[in-house]
Amino acid sequence: MLDIRRIREEYDTVKTAVESRGKGDYGLAEALALDEKRRGIIANAEQKKSRQNAVSKEIPQIKKTGGDSVAIMAEMKALSEQIKEDDAQLAEIEEKLKDALLGIPNTPDASVPVGADDSENVEQRRFGEPTAFDFEPKPHWELGTELDIFDFERAVKISGTRFTVSKGFGARLERSVTNFMLDLHTGEHGYKEILPPFMVNRASMTGTGQLPKFEEDMYHVTQQDFFLVPTAEVPLTNLFMDEILDAKDLPVYVTAYTPCFRKEAGSAGRDTRGLIRVHQFNKVELVKFSKPEESWEELESLTVAAEEVLKRIGLPYRVVALSTGDLGFSSAKTYDIEVWMPSYGRYVEISSCSNFTDYQARRAGIRFRREPGAKPEFVHTLNGSGLAVGRTVAAIIENFQQADGSVAVPEVLRPYVGTDVIR
């Protein structure tokens, strides 16, 4: 969430930034009004409390010396009731203020292109050229079914639409890609591998910004109020919830493979075939905790680390900077990496790399101390897919398909897959 003091002191700047997302002020004006009300109540209540504390210290003396405590007790009783009323009123205002703040998105960085939607995203760079074929290429769902490595019909039978079953080399390829990504990031990019829970509590989902606004997108285990993780970002970022880190340990780099669970509500009819948009998919996630002054540099290197996966596999891609209208709720700046997907005839999102600045850190209470005795400051959090595994598999199958319907295994993956060609 945004710092209420920043909203108070730089209201116009914050308002302009938030409104650049193109969907109003998200209750910013309301938050400011609530804050003013809140401070008025605090000033009043604390004066009364100060008096109450002072008198409470005197009462034992009065009693000991046999003085008359009846009048003062009556006064204190009345004061105590007033304080209770003030506190109740304050709690109510603070609850409202907190709700208001949780509903306000992060302020886009000044470098983010202003635009209404994804059509105004700005391409940053490309790697490779869209794959050229001297035959008619097939989409991965057709190839995969013919090769008997995907089984969409049985997935529907055992679970429903938007679920997948991989078999044989299909399952092996998925596992290989996952391992390749984890090995690259842990071995060469300095990330520590984490295996987190796949279900998290409400506090974690609130810390990273999925709750309270986006509850309808999540799978909720109502029996125990758990949520299935929509991304490993949630458990990874909340590793340090309510902790104060040591500056000498920053930056912290962590990575994890998890399945990701999403309802995909509102995308009915979109990408209904294949591995592109499903309720459960695998992803390797990269998360960083950094000092504020280093986070922009860290965003660039995180994006480069994610790109490296595609470079080594040999898949054509491009990087785009999201415009303000397409930017995620908690993000101050996001680069999407898009891989070339022949069946779509365009680039498709395969990674989203964001700097959340102190927005998530403030919600989740993740701080650091520059030196012993210094005031704790909020860290900056960043994350990016490194990469979405299912979409990577789909891209490999489509871009590496051969005229005879077989799929060449990219060289870096051969030691993992154990074959040169899937046929």
Next chain:
RNA sequence: GGAGAAGUAGCGAAGUGGUCGGAACGCGGCGCACUCGAAAUGCGUUUACGGGGUGACUCGUACGUGGGUUCGAAUCCCACCUUCUCCGCCA
């Protein structure tokens, strides 16, 4: 799932209705003294959040969490969370 015990500063731990909350005591950390240096020893110091103030500073809040009783709660009552021990179940 059942029974019992416990949650107080970085760690251990005292406090069972008021002068006990930055909080006894011990350990650790930091500073100073002693030392060529270190150890040992001695002295001092050591939380976070919010309000007000340019500031020195000041007021408030916090004893797992949330309620309640009381003029006053770490202390009494209720609910929940977590940890430990035993039993049950289980990969």
